Amino acid sequence: MxxxxxxxxxxxxxxxxxxxxxxxxxxxxxxxxxxxxxxxxxxxxxxxxxxxxxxxxxxxxxxxxxxxxxxxxxxxxxxxxxxxxxxxxxxxxxxxxxxxxxxxxxxxxxxxxxxxxxxxxxxxxxxxADKTRRGLRGRVEAGKSGGGNSYGYDVVRKVASDGTPQRGERTINDTEANIVRRIFSEYAAGRSPRAIAKDLNAEKIAGPSGSRGNKGWGPSTIHGNRQRGTGILNNELYIGRLVWNRLRYIKDPETGKRVSRLNPEKDWIIQDAPALRIIDDDLWQAVKARQDSQKADWNTSGFWDRKRPRYLFSGLMSCGVCGGGIVNLNGVRVGCANARNKGTCDNRRTMRRDLLEATIFDALAHHLMEPELFALFCEEYTRHMNKLRIEATSQLAGYQAELSKVTRNTDRLIDAITDGVPASQVKERMLNLERRKAELQRLIDETEEPPALLHPNMAEHYRKEVDRLHDALADEDHRHEAVAIIRDLVDKIVLHPQPEGSKTTMAIDLHGDLAGILSLAAETKKPPRKGGDFRESTKLVAGAGFEPATFRL
Known part of the structure; x- marks a missing residue:
C-alpha cells in the first residue's frame, strides 16, 4: 500500500x-x-x-x-x-x-x-504586504498606532457598531509613564543608563518585555539607537509625535530571519498625537543635549579601529549561569555583563583576560583537531560528502539526459518540416521545446560542483596554521587579519563559575566553529574566509548534524 x-x-x-x-x-x-x-x-x-x-x-x-x-x-x-x-x-x-x-x-x-x-x-x-502597509499608513495618518506598543501605554480594544475591531488606539499607562519620566530625569541629571537599569532591576520593576529575571532592564533598553529611534530615550511618542516607517524589514536569504534597515527620512510618516505626550519639551531637549555631548566623532582618528572587536574574543563569550554576555570589566579582567550591569545574575566570578586568551589559544592549537577525533570525523565527513556528490551528480545527469532528449525531439521536428510537414502544425511544440531547452541549460549551468573531500593531512596543516597565526598577532601589519581568522575558529566560549578554592575562578567550555576550522585546515595559499566556496560546503555538513568538538578547559 x-x-x-x-x-x-x-x-x-x-x-x-x-x-x-x-x-x-x-x-x-x-x-x-x-x-x-x-x-x-x-x-x-x-x-x-x-x-x-x-x-x-x-x-x-x-x-x-x-x-x-x-x-x-x-x-x-x-x-x-x-x-x-x-x-x-x-x-x-x-x-x-x-x-x-x-x-x-x-x-x-x-x-x-x-x-x-x-x-x-x-x-x-x-x-x-503592500495592502497591509497601505492600511497601516492610513491608520497612522489618522493619529493611531501602526502596530505594536511602547512602554508607557496600554492598548485600547474597541469594537465598532458593525462588530469589527477598531485597532490602533492607545492610552497612557500612568504607572509606566512615571517610570519613563524617572528615566528621562535621571539621565538628564547625569546618571548612566547602566546605573538606571540596575536600580530598576533591584526594585523589581518589570521592563518593557514584561519579565523581570535576566530579561529585565538593560542599558541598551534605555539608550537604544538614536538614529533608528529605538530605546526609551529616543521614543518620540513620549513627546506626542508618532513616527512610522522609520525602518523596513527584509528576510535574510541565508537564515530566513527578518533584519531591519533604516529608511530615508523623506519616507517617514510623522503625525502629532498630543494626547499621548508623557515628557515635556524641556526635559526632552535636556536629554538630547546630553546625548549630543556624548556622541562619538566619526572623523576622529582611530574611530573605525575602535569599531573592530577590542580584544581577541570580544562578543564570543557567554555566561554559563544566565546565558548573558561575558564582557571586559576593565583592562585586565572579564566577567558576566548581567551581574555587573543589571544585577540579575549571581555569577560574580571574574577571570584574567590574558589567561583566558592563552588557554583558548592552546586549545585551538592542540585540542580541536586531535588526530583520533579528526580521523573519525574524516570518515563521517567523507560518507556525507559522497552522499551529496551522488545527489548532485544524479540531478545533473537527469538534466543532461532530458536536454539530450529535448534536442533530439527538436531535430526530429526540423526534419519533419524539411520533409514537408507544415510549420504551423509544429510551431507550438517547437516553441515549448526551445523554452524547455533554455531552462535545462540554465539549470545545468547553475548546478554546483560537488564539494571537495578532506585530505588526511589536514589536522597537521591546521596546527601549523594556528601557530603561524599566533606569531602574526605580534605583527601590527597583519594583526587585524590574524584576529579575524582566529575568531572564525570559535563558535562560542561559555564560562562557568568554579567553587571557592579551585585552581581557576571559571571553567571554560570552548565550542569550535566547524566551517572555520575546516577552512583553515584546507591546505591553500590563503585560508578561505567566510563566504568562500569551501566554507559554504562545510555549512552543509554542520546542518546535517555534524558538530565540532567541545572542550572543558
Missing amino acids: TRVAIYARYSSDQQQEASIEDQFRLCKERAEAEGWEIAGQYKDHATSGASMLRHGIQRLIEDALAGKFEIVVAEALDRLSRDQADIASFYKRMRFADVQIITLSEGDISDLHIGLKGTMNALFLKDL
Whole structure:
C-alpha cells in the first residue's frame, strides 16, 4: 500500500486552530478514496509560508529523505511554501527522495506548477504586504498606532457598531509613564543608563518585555539607537509625535530571519498625537543635549579601529549561569555583563583576560583537531560528502539526459518540416521545446560542483596554521587579519563559575566553529574566509548534524 504524509499549516494567530484539522480531514478523505496508507501527519501553527524555518516542514523533509513515505499530500501548494526559492528547493528534495507531491487544489505537482504557482504565491505575498502597509499608513495618518506598543501605554480594544475591531488606539499607562519620566530625569541629571537599569532591576520593576529575571532592564533598553529611534530615550511618542516607517524589514536569504534597515527620512510618516505626550519639551531637549555631548566623532582618528572587536574574543563569550554576555570589566579582567550591569545574575566570578586568551589559544592549537577525533570525523565527513556528490551528480545527469532528449525531439521536428510537414502544425511544440531547452541549460549551468573531500593531512596543516597565526598577532601589519581568522575558529566560549578554592575562578567550555576550522585546515595559499566556496560546503555538513568538538578547559 502506498504510504503518504499529510502536511497542514495556517499562517497567523488571527486564524483558527481548526484550520489545521480541516486540512487534515480533507487530505485524509483523499487518501482513503485512493486507498493510501497515512504514514504521518505534519503541521505548523501560526507560521508564515514565507520561510522554511518551520518545525513541521523540516521534520517532513527529514522523514522523506529517510524513505518513510512515497507521497506528500497538502490542501494547496501555498500550504507548503509561498516563497519561490523555497518551494523550488522543496520540490527538488522531494524529487530526489522519489516522493510525489499532490495537492487537493492543483493535483499532481510538476515543474510547471512550481514555476507558475511559485510566482503567483510570491506575488500574493508582495500584494499582501503592500495592502497591509497601505492600511497601516492610513491608520497612522489618522493619529493611531501602526502596530505594536511602547512602554508607557496600554492598548485600547474597541469594537465598532458593525462588530469589527477598531485597532490602533492607545492610552497612557500612568504607572509606566512615571517610570519613563524617572528615566528621562535621571539621565538628564547625569546618571548612566547602566546605573538606571540596575536600580530598576533591584526594585523589581518589570521592563518593557514584561519579565523581570535576566530579561529585565538593560542599558541598551534605555539608550537604544538614536538614529533608528529605538530605546526609551529616543521614543518620540513620549513627546506626542508618532513616527512610522522609520525602518523596513527584509528576510535574510541565508537564515530566513527578518533584519531591519533604516529608511530615508523623506519616507517617514510623522503625525502629532498630543494626547499621548508623557515628557515635556524641556526635559526632552535636556536629554538630547546630553546625548549630543556624548556622541562619538566619526572623523576622529582611530574611530573605525575602535569599531573592530577590542580584544581577541570580544562578543564570543557567554555566561554559563544566565546565558548573558561575558564582557571586559576593565583592562585586565572579564566577567558576566548581567551581574555587573543589571544585577540579575549571581555569577560574580571574574577571570584574567590574558589567561583566558592563552588557554583558548592552546586549545585551538592542540585540542580541536586531535588526530583520533579528526580521523573519525574524516570518515563521517567523507560518507556525507559522497552522499551529496551522488545527489548532485544524479540531478545533473537527469538534466543532461532530458536536454539530450529535448534536442533530439527538436531535430526530429526540423526534419519533419524539411520533409514537408507544415510549420504551423509544429510551431507550438517547437516553441515549448526551445523554452524547455533554455531552462535545462540554465539549470545545468547553475548546478554546483560537488564539494571537495578532506585530505588526511589536514589536522597537521591546521596546527601549523594556528601557530603561524599566533606569531602574526605580534605583527601590527597583519594583526587585524590574524584576529579575524582566529575568531572564525570559535563558535562560542561559555564560562562557568568554579567553587571557592579551585585552581581557576571559571571553567571554560570552548565550542569550535566547524566551517572555520575546516577552512583553515584546507591546505591553500590563503585560508578561505567566510563566504568562500569551501566554507559554504562545510555549512552543509554542520546542518546535517555534524558538530565540532567541545572542550572543558
